[in-house]
Amino acid sequence: MTILLTADEIRRATTIEGVVQALDQAHRDEFLGTTDITERINLRFPGGWMRYMAAAMPTLGVIGYKAFHLVGSALRIEIALFDIESGAPLVRMEGNHLTFLRTASTAAMAAARMAPEASVIGIIGSGHEARMQATVLSRLLDVQRMFVFSPRKERRELFAAELSAKLGVEIVPCEDAPRATANAEVIVVATNTGGAGPAFHADWIPPTAHVSSTGSTLAEERELDTGVWQYPELIVVDRMQALQESGDAIAAIKAGTLDPSQVITLAELWGRPADAPRPRRTLFKSVGSPLQDVAVAAYAYRAAIEQGLGTEVPDFMTVKETIPTWTGYGEERGR
Structure with missing residues (x-):
């Protein structure tokens, strides 16, 4: 099952000390070369922009991304995490408060x-x-x-x-x-x-x-x-x-x-x-890092689970039957 976490639930689940510990581990893991991180993707369009950033943190067993967009004066942020072994979706969460915490910490x-x-x-x-x-x-x-x-x-x-x-x-x-x-x-x-x-x-x-x-x-x-x-x-x-x-x-x-x-x-x-x-x-x-977002999101997810927070939703993602196989750089079979 996937859970949804609201901004209020994120505030209740997290502490500054927990965020600091999560970021400390993220920076250490990155130095040791045990993480994978994308560069940020920036999309501009009339009236706003959208950004996407993703990272994998094997020591925490998660992969994830943050997507956020500005339209007019309204900024919305979502973070999603998946199990690194099965690919199963774990959580989708509101990201504004967590981004404030991450940036400041x-x-x-x-x-x-x-x-x-x-x-x-x-x-x-x-x-x-x-x-x-x-x-x-x-x-x-x-x-x-x-x-x-x-x-x-x-x-x-x-x-x-x-x-x-x-x-x-x-x-x-x-x-x-x-x-x-x-x-x-x-x-x-x-x-x-x-x-x-x-x-x-x-x-x-x-x-x-x-x-x-x-x-x-x-x-x-x-x-x-x-x-x-x-x-x-x-x-x-x-x-x-x-x-x-x-x-x-x-x-x-x-x-x-x-x-x-x-x-x-x-x-x-x-x-x-x-x-x-x-x-x-x-x-x-600082302009932020995908790894920072995934690390603090993983901490928030586990803290929320421990406190019984979040709303369970049925799995809504299906598994593609034909699995893409990389046969060479830039080539994909089963697309």
């Missing part, structure tokens, strides 16, 4: 890897992703103080008031971005820039800090100005495809401020020895 984990002693956080943005990153960072680091800037005064003040109470951390709303980042050891840039960026500039960065950017996932979007890419000693991305997809990376390569040969992936970062030298100026640019 991945960025916070990268920050904790590259700046493990950081205690002062500067945040640019006050939306869902900024809130979630602040929350996860407070679990992974010994955070003493946060500073937040958002263009609208009421938004940054609400962010500070609500999260200060929730996280037990002093959060100071700032009138401009440079004040929010002046003393920061980790800088979170999580904005909804659309086509109006960049939202963060190189001269706002203190002499040493880790910068995390999770916006600008399309070529026309900008979150970081091109000068930001000249700052770090180490640049990390989810996957190298980010350099061809993110408007930030595309613009920096064109401007000559980003050398792709100096960039490593999260899997490579996870594979570094714990006692390896740690640069003091670092940048993580």
